[in-house]
Amino acid sequence: MQLSLKKYTLSLKHTFRISREAHDKQDTLVVGLSLNGKTGYGEATTNPYYKISIESMIAEITAVEGDLATFDFTTPEVLHAFLISKALSNFAICALDLAAHDLYGKLEGKPLHKIWKTNIDNYPITNYTIGLASIDEMVAKMKETPWPIYKIKLGTDNDVAIIKALRKHTDATFRIDANCAWSAKEAIFNAPLLKDLGVEFLEQPLKADDWEGMEQVMHQSVLPVIADESCIEETDVEKCALHFSGINIKLTKCGGLTPALRMIKKARALGLKVMVGCMTESTVGISAIAQLLPQLDYVDMDGAMLLNDDIAQGVVISSGGKVIFPALGGSGVTMNS
Template identity: 65%
Template sequence: MEIVLKKYVLELKNTFGISRQSRDYQESLIVCLSLNGKTGYGEAAANSYYHITVDEMIEECGSLKNDLENYNFSTPSDLHNWLSSKNLSNFLRCAIDLAAYDLYGKLQQKPLYKIWNTSIDNYPITNYTIGIAPIEEMIDKMLSFPWPLYKIKLGTSNDLEIVETLRKYTKSTFRVDANCAWDAEETIYNSKNLKKLGVEFIEQPLEASNWTGNKKVFKESALPIIADESCITENDVEKCYGHFDGINIKLTKCGGLTPALRMIKRAQKLKLKTMVGCMTESTVGISAIAQLLPQLDYVDMDGAMLLKNDIAKGVQITDNGKVIFPSLGGSGISLL
């Protein structure tokens, strides 16, 4: 099995702001795994919050390259188990795992959702994210991209005013994501007002480690609360029970599709809502997320929609949120 690593700097259509930072570019690592004339592609985006860079992932993979190329590939889950013994970051494991699944499906000539015996007759549509910016810019971004479902990034001194103002311009459903910027009392207060403004749920309002505050919010919030930064790996799913109404699984954070599939099942057993989110990936990462759609309650897979120029073909998202799955097997990815 041959492995090739590619570094990309993805330019965003607009400056993307959240409570912690703003950026115009997204660095991303693409892993290419080839076997028997087929190539699978996986992705992991760099992330400053988790102290992950593309260069570090490339260096991390260096010592593994020979062993990986000599690995007798059978299934992605077996490969992931092998990778788990190598003390790799979850981000690098994710990129390799996604490439392995894309390769496996292409070798089987089946999309992953069929391999997993799921149907794409019904699935949630993705939200489109409006990052923090001056309110006039947020209005312009929303109006320039008509969409039935928006995620509004919050964490400012005038969060309610932002949502109230945006509501004047659309009847679309809102979700809000405070990225750990609120405290418990602020969240409970905001939830009552946000519910009146047509907000569906609040994502990660409190600091990830504030479990006492999260429990209070869970009990008293007028809106469902979805964990993001509080749910990183498989072991966090049970922790979220009784503190959140659902979890947002990020493939890069948990280590790929292999652990994500287990996290979905664990969450469903606990009656937690399941969501998968993106990290401003290209169509490589988004196409992998799309394979999970039949198993999810919510999805945030607008990453490639936020880019000025994509680097791959795969899953397409139409103007009404419908997903067009490619005819290739696996995640259906080809690089441009």
């Protein structure tokens, strides 16, 4: 396989702020894998929380470029196992794994959801994320993009008051993501107030390693609680089953579609709800997530919707959340430049 790497800097429509950071731009790495006249594309963004940079990913991937050039590509799963053996980071593996899946589907002439024999007649609608800002700014963002489900980023001293204020302007379902900013006491206290305000669930209210606190929340919260920072890779799923109602799988964190498919299966066996989430990423990554839609309870795949300009074409999310799947095989990705 022939490898290509290209860095992009994605420009956001609005400052994206969560409890621990804020940014107006997002660096991302797009990987291309070419074979027999077809090219598959994958993506992984930088992330300071997980200490991932463009430079670190490029160094990891170029270190195995020679191996990829002579690799006998049969399935994405075989390539993923090889990459694991080379001890690459999950972010670098994700970019390669998504490219491998896109390539595989293009070689087969089928979208991934058809290869997996799933039905796209029914699928969950993505939420649209409202980052932390002043209440006026958050309301303005909702009015700019009317949507049936909003994920609201919180993590302040006035979180319930924020939701009360936002609720005056929409009947949409709310999902709350505190990004590890609350204590167990706060989560348990806030839950009934938020439920009365039309909140569907809480996402990662406590620090990722506060398992004792999450056990309290799990048993006392009137709202379901979904793991994000506490569920990074496959080995975390079973532990999360004792402390959460469901898991949010991020392809970049777990290492791509290959482990995500196994995580979905494991979560189902444990009775967990399943969500897949995105980073601030382009249509390259979002199109891969979309292939999983029929297997999910919830999805957060609005990353490309938050950008001023996209870098690729693939899955299209229309007004109200309807997804238009490309006929092109794999994830259906083509690059704009």
